[in-house]
Amino acid sequence: SQQGEEDPQALSIQEGENATMNCSYKTSINNLQWYRQNSGRGLVHLILIRSNEREKHSGRLRVTLDTSKKSSSLLITASRAADTASYFCAAVGGANNLFFGTGTRLTVIP
Amino acid sequence: NAGVTQTPKFRVLKTGQSMTLLCAQDMNHEYMYWYRQDPGMGLRLIHYSVGEGTTAKGEVPDGYNVSRLKKQNFLLGLESAAPSQTSVYFCASSSRQGNSPLHFGNGTRLTVT
Numbered sequence: 001s002q003q004g005e006e007d008p009q010a011l012s013i014q015e016g017e018n019a020t021m022n023c024s025y026k027t028s029i030n031n032l033q034w035y036r037q038n039s040g041r042g043l044v045h046l047i048l049i050r051s052n053e054r055e056k057h058s059g060r061l062r063v064t065l066d067t068s069k070k071s072s073s074l075l076i077t078a079s080r081a082a083d084t085a086s087y088f089c090a091a092v093g094g095a096n097n098l099f100f101g102t103g104t105r106l107t108v109i110p
Numbered sequence: 111n112a113g114v115t116q117t118p119k120f121r122v123l124k125t126g127q128s129m130t131l132l133c134a135q136d137m138n139h140e141y142m143y144w145y146r147q148d149p150g151m152g153l154r155l156i157h158y159s160v161g162e163g164t165t166a167k168g169e170v171p172d173g174y175n176v177s178r179l180k181k182q183n184f185l186l187g188l189e190s191a192a193p194s195q196t197s198v199y200f201c202a203s204s205s206r207q208g209n210s211p212l213h214f215g216n217g218t219r220l221t222v223t
Binding site: 030031033035040041042043044045048088092095096097098099100101102103 | 114143145151152153154155158168169187200202205207208209210211212213215216217
């Protein structure tokens with residue numbers, strides 16, 4: 001399986017701190033995507049990084065990709081209480097379907 | 111735009127009963143997907159469709175059937191529900207397969223007793 005695997009499973013930080021989540025995957029990919037899920041809702045797309053990219057930014061989000069280590073990280077800077085959610089990575093391989101990890105549960109304490 | 115709409119939001123079934131989950135998207139997307147989400151398992155792909163009239167199996171297709179008679183709709187059927195199918199089901203759509211974001215509905219919470 002090309003499933004992504006997030007680490008840590010849960011993370012609790014104070015508002016204003018940075019949050020870093022990691023994702024590892026098993027086989028070669030075309031791209032890797034990060035999603036956020038608020039409790040009781042569907043997933044919302046955050047950012048897509050292609051296999052030939054090493055870093056990408058979107059607002060307070062920074063994603064890195066290391067294809068040699070088959071890993072990616074998501075950094076949320078200056079976290080807010082509204083960032084409390086679960087975060088998932090999804091590896092996209094040759095079949096072009098998304099394989100999701102089990103997620104990181106982020107809690108931002110006001 | 112409504113995006114991706116799933117009905118119903120909640121359902122309780124007895125073992126052996128059947129039901130159909132409906133997904134509708136108004137973004138003219140070619141690709142549609144059904145996932146299930148279980149605690150500690152992440153999201154797993156059940157079936158998907160690359161266009162009207164097409165369906166294909168994902169990771170966990172057993173016990174489910176799908177149909178895509180109209181481009182905007184993707185139906186997921188359970189012919190004989192089992193307790194192992196208790197889960198939250200998410201439908202998603204995308205404009206391209208793999209290289210564009212998925213747009214998700216808000217899910218259907220199904221309990222099979």
